[in-house]
Amino acid sequence: MTRKAVLSLSAVSVLGAAGGLLLWTLIPLLFGWSSSVVVSGSMSPAVEAGDVVVTSPLPEDDVAVGYVIRFHDPNRPGRSILHRITQVTENGLFVTKGDANRTADSTPIPASSVTGMGRLRVPYVGLPMLWWLERDYPRLAVTVLVVTVLCLLVPMGWSVKRRPRHLRQRNA
Numbered sequence: 707m708t709r710k711a712v713l714s715l716s717a718v719s720v721l722g723a724a725g726g727l728l729l730w731t732l733i734p735l736l737f738g739w740s741s742s743v744v745v746s747g748s749m750s751p752a753v754e755a756g757d758v759v760v761t762s763p764l765p766e767d768d769v770a771v772g773y774v775i776r777f778h779d780p781n782r783p784g785r786s787i788l789h790r791i792t793q794v795t796e797n798g799l800f801v802t803k804g805d806a807n808r809t810a811d812s813t814p815i816p817a818s819s820v821t822g823m824g825r826l827r828v829p830y831v832g833l834p835m836l837w838w839l840e841r842d843y844p845r846l847a848v849t850v851l852v853v854t855v856l857c858l859l860v861p862m863g864w865s866v867k868r869r870p871r872h873l874r875q876r877n878a
Contacts, residue, residue, distance in 0.1 A: 708863065710863045713859050713863060714863025739761060739762045743835045748789065751805070753774070756831075757828065769794065786821060787811075790802060790804070798816070799816055
């Protein structure tokens, strides 16, 4: 195998793996689930900043301590939080806490504020979005450059073999 073919195969492998991870975040959307990029380390080490978490609608009768839920932030309208349920109160409110946080969240969450239950974590896929939100443009630029180079390497190993002249059909 030539060096060009190895580079091409390597580029296809890396792009294929990245594309596969991306599909894992998009396919659940067809079933009414949703995806969100994790922007903080409050759920570390189970979920890291830059991971994408796919959530399904909250089941009405099957919510238990230990489930990871995404809910509207009661202190910051328009933002969401992804934390673990640590307690369900007598009146049905959820007490939540990030795995990396020392204390539980200050405001118990009603079921109506929950936007989804964590079902799948897809690592790394959200890093470019996280870098964009954090204005970390150098990392974002390097990622775009690497993906561009990989895309340019893909056809490098392909070669079109022409039939020898004496085997070609002649048009007379």
